[in-house]
Amino acid sequence: MKIWNLGLIMSLAIGAADARGAEGDAAFAVSPESAYSLIQTAIGDAHESIELNTYMLTNRNVTDALIEKATRENVKITVLIEGQTFGGDMLLPGKRVLDDFQAKIQGTQARFLVMTSQSGTRRYVYDHAKYMIVDGCRVFVSSENITGSAYNNRNQTGGTRGWEIYIENAALGAQLSQIFETDSDTSYGDVLPYSQVSFNVKDPGNSPFPPRQDRDVPNFAMTRGHVDNASLCTSPNSLQCVLAFIGSAKSALNLEFLSLPKVWVNHKNNTTQPSPIVAALVAAAQRGVHVRVLLNDDNAFADDNGGTSSDEKNINTVNYFRELAAQSNLPLEAATFAQKRVEVSYVHNKGMVADGNRVFVSSINGTENSVMENREVAVAVTSEDAGKYFSSVFGADWSLSSGN
Numbered sequence: 001m002k003i004w005n006l007g008l009i010m011s012l013a014i015g016a017a018d019a020r021g022a023e024g025d026a027a028f029a030v031s032p033e034s035a036y037s038l039i040q041t042a043i044g045d046a047h048e049s050i051e052l053n054t055y056m057l058t059n060r061n062v063t064d065a066l067i068e069k070a071t072r073e074n075v076k077i078t079v080l081i082e083g084q085t086f087g088g089d090m091l092l093p094g095k096r097v098l099d100d101f102q103a104k105i106q107g108t109q110a111r112f113l114v115m116t117s118q119s120g121t122r123r124y125v126y127d128h129a130k131y132m133i134v135d136g137c138r139v140f141v142s143s144e145n146i147t148g149s150a151y152n153n154r155n156q157t158g159g160t161r162g163w164e165i166y167i168e169n170a171a172l173g174a175q176l177s178q179i180f181e182t183d184s185d186t187s188y189g190d191v192l193p194y195s196q197v198s199f200n201v202k203d204p205g206n207s208p209f210p211p212r213q214d215r216d217v218p219n220f221a222m223t224r225g226h227v228d229n230a231s232l233c234t235s236p237n238s239l240q241c242v243l244a245f246i247g248s249a250k251s252a253l254n255l256e257f258l259s260l261p262k263v264w265v266n267h268k269n270n271t272t273q274p275s276p277i278v279a280a281l282v283a284a285a286q287r288g289v290h291v292r293v294l295l296n297d298d299n300a301f302a303d304d305n306g307g308t309s310s311d312e313k314n315i316n317t318v319n320y321f322r323e324l325a326a327q328s329n330l331p332l333e334a335a336t337f338a339q340k341r342v343e344v345s346y347v348h349n350k351g352m353v354a355d356g357n358r359v360f361v362s363s364i365n366g367t368e369n370s371v372m373e374n375r376e377v378a379v380a381v382t383s384e385d386a387g388k389y390f391s392s393v394f395g396a397d398w399s400l401s402s403g404n
Contacts, residue, residue: 025168026227026381028389031144032152032159032344033215034222039151040065041222042132042140042166049076051133051180053377055126055363056145057081058094061153063101070108077109080184080191082127083116089202102194112194113184122190123183124236128370129377130363133177137170139230141361141379143258143349150348155219156212160348161256161337161397163390165227165361165379172230176377179234183375215343218396225385235376238364239276242371245380246280249289249354254394255281256294256337256349260366261312262320267369272311277366282324285332293321293334294398300339300346312367338401350378353394357387 029038043050043065050069057063057079069075081098102112115127132140144150144162152159184191233241246253263272285291295314314336321334337347352360362378364370 023168023170024227025224026383026386027166027222027224028386029164029222030220030393031142031150031162031164031348033155033219035142035144035162035164036061036151036153037222038164038166039132039140039142039146042134042138043069045138046075046134047073048135049078049133051078051177051184053080053127053129053131053180053183054146055082055128055130056085056094056147057101058097059146059148059151060097060100062146062151063097066110067101067104070105070110074109077105078111078113078180078184080113080115080127080180083114083118083197083199084126086126088200090199092201092203095199095201098194113186113191114194114197115183115191116197117190118192118197119189121188123188124375125369125373126375127183128363128374131176131377133173133180136177137173138166138168139172139176139379140164140166141377143351143361143363145348149345155215157215157343158210158212159344160346161342161344162347162349163351163361163393165359165381165386167227167230167379167381169227169230172232172379175232179377217341217343217400220389220393220396223385223389225383225389227381227383227386229382231380233360233362233364233378233380235364235371235374237372238376238378239371241378241380242277242364243280245352245354245358245360246277246284248358249284249291251288251355252290253281253284253355254292254294254353254391254398256347256351256394256397257366258296258346258348258350259312259370260293260295260314260317262317263311264368265309265312275366277371278317278320281321282330282332285325285330286328288331290331291333292394292398293318293332294337294347294394294401295334296347297336297339333402335398335402337397338403341400342397347397351390353387353390355387356391357384358382359386359390
């Protein structure tokens with residue numbers, strides 16, 4: 001007859017319960033200084049599964065952590081990346097990271113998938129989302145691609161500014177996991193195993209990276225807190241939930257974006273229309289909300305403005321807001337992000353804070369394509385802790401940039 005050790009059983013049960021946090025437990029981080037700590041924490045928490053969707057995956061430290069989980073702990077990992085990133089070329093160093101990942105997950109439960117029109121069709125212009133579901137109950141959402149510049153474990157210059165959030169929320173995890181399952185479904189014809197995809201690979205040669213040094217600006221470490229409520233906002237067709245977040249602001253709204261053109265350009269038919277997001281920000285100011293808008297410096301991308309047209313330049317939006325505020329005496333301020341003072345290459349963020357207690361962490365840029373055509377994922381949370389953290393980050397960036 002077996003004699004069960006009741007004390008051991010109870011301790012194992014308690015340990016298993018402790019492995020999961022309480023519903024609403026959360027952590028917050030920013031690129032470049034603390035995003036690496038947060039994504040490694042999220043990957044480290046996985047015991048059963050990781051579902052990762054990211055536009056770019058070129059950070060070897062992150063792929064090594066995923067390989068470790070797949071090979072040593074038998075965690076079921078599924079990774080989906082975009083196969084036709086903007087510009088069309090994949091740089092050789094990044095391709096080597098992906099090839100290494102593909103080779104080392106062989107013989108495990110891991111799957112490595114690519115969204116591409118190689119077979120002649122695709123559902124989205126770009127799969128531009130940046131999120132991860134851990135064990136089905138924890139959600140990581142970011143504005144940043146998984147590159148060395150965004151997930152910079154040394155907090156050095158040359159990185160990008162972005163926001164990250166990690167939440168214990170079973171309902172949110174289930175909802176996002178369902179989206180991931182659909183997007184990674186190979187039966188649609190636009191998702192293929194990595195081994196079957198052809199890439200346009202460009203060898204940058206011996207082009208040196210710009211010299212990097214430690215950043216000497218306010219540093220925001222990964223911080224833990226609590227989230228009261230969380231909901232997803234996804235593209236295609238995310239306009240309604242983006243406008244709803246803006247419309248929820250009662251006293252203050254801070255927005256930091258890579259791209260917020262004054263006009264929306266439809267690149268399929270070469271038509272333009274006024275941006276409904278810009279209009280919503282003006283409407284917020286007109287009802288008395290103090291609106292501050294911080295946009296990436298167009299000059300960060302040299303002459304081609306990152307590939308966008310002259311109509312889509314951020315400086316047009318900044319000037320429009322400033323002129324309108326002066327003419328109508330609105331509580332509306334706008335500035336160009338001072339990347340040199342913040343000591344990053346550019347702002348890649350697409351985040352908002354409303355009334356100091358609601359935060360929007362997102363991959364959704366303010367362009368028509370991003371809102372209406374791409375696959376994008378954002379999470380809107382109600383949280384005093386998140387609001388305080390990201391308000392502080394925005395405040396520091398605004399203080400360094402508001403003279404621009």
